[in-house]
Amino acid sequence: MDRRSFLRTLSVGLIGARYVDPTNLFASSPEESTILSIVRGDDVTLATTKALEPLGGMSSFVSRGDVVIVKPNIGWDRTPEQAANTNPHVVATLVRLAYDSGAKKVKVFDNTCNTARRCYKRSGIEEAARGAGADVFLVEERKFKTVDLGGEVLKEWLVYKDALEADKIINVPTLKHHTLARLTISMKNLMGLIGGARNLLHQKLDNSIVDLATFFKPTLTVLDAIRILTANGPQGGNLADVKIGNTIAASRDQVAIDAFGASLFGMTPDDFPHIREAHARGLGEKDLTKVKTIEQSLS
Helix, strand or coil: CCHHHHHHHHHHHCCCCCCCCHHHCCCCCHHHHCEEEEEECCCHHHHHHHHHHHHCCHHHCCCCCCEEEEEECCCCCCCHHHCCCCCHHHHHHHHHHHHHCCCCEEEECCCCCCCHHHHHHHCCHHHHHHHCCCEECCCCHHHEEEEECCCCCCCEEEEEHHHHHCCEEEEECEEEEECCCEEECCHHHHHHHECCCHHHHHHHHHHHHHHHHHHHCCCEEEEEEEEEECCCCCCCCCHHHEEEEEEEEEECCHHHHHHHHHHHCCCCHHHCHHHHHHHHCCCCCCCHHHCEEEEEECC
């Protein structure tokens, strides 16, 4: 069962609740799903906005009345300069664009690795997202629900209730080094929507990541490569490990986003078992020569 199937079951079972049309949750044509939009420039807000334009703008993803999750990486007690979390300006821009497109509510949260209150504050995401009108909150154990993910590795697992009930999920990872996975890009960022003993996923990390990507199927993925943590990830801390990338990439295709992220480290998609596996399961295109890439520069 993927998230669409879960919501279909949920919408049928909730008599008297607001109807959720599951056919519109992840609507996109095959042609649309293979567009990769890349913008380079140091104006983070403008770059983020411009990255969505070749995809039809935020209104192609968010409809009036939608409850939207903008899911950044807020996992670490680090400042924006240390590049362990998603750039707060990217998050705030996506929140504003979602509201401009008619969203009823935009939620921003993450199941953090370090102490949540410190992560939210020090990352700058809490202040930026709230300033843009988002509902920013800490996760609560009582709101995790056991769900049949139907994965190859992940069967039943704890998923956060808000992630299950949202109309749209916008995944907003930051690109960085990861000691175990080599890189953490978009699909791994979805681990912040689940609970339980997440360290157990590391035993079969690649398949677990793809199971999550299959279940959640984000409506849109926006990659933050403004500042890139090149070593000692995922937590980092040393500014010497950070390089300026000044790049935003956006796509409906989370596999293409991860393939592009790998290329910024001089690696290929086939260097990453999770990208190969996601492609094999039909989640997206790993061969960037088969992806319609639209590049813009702000300078």
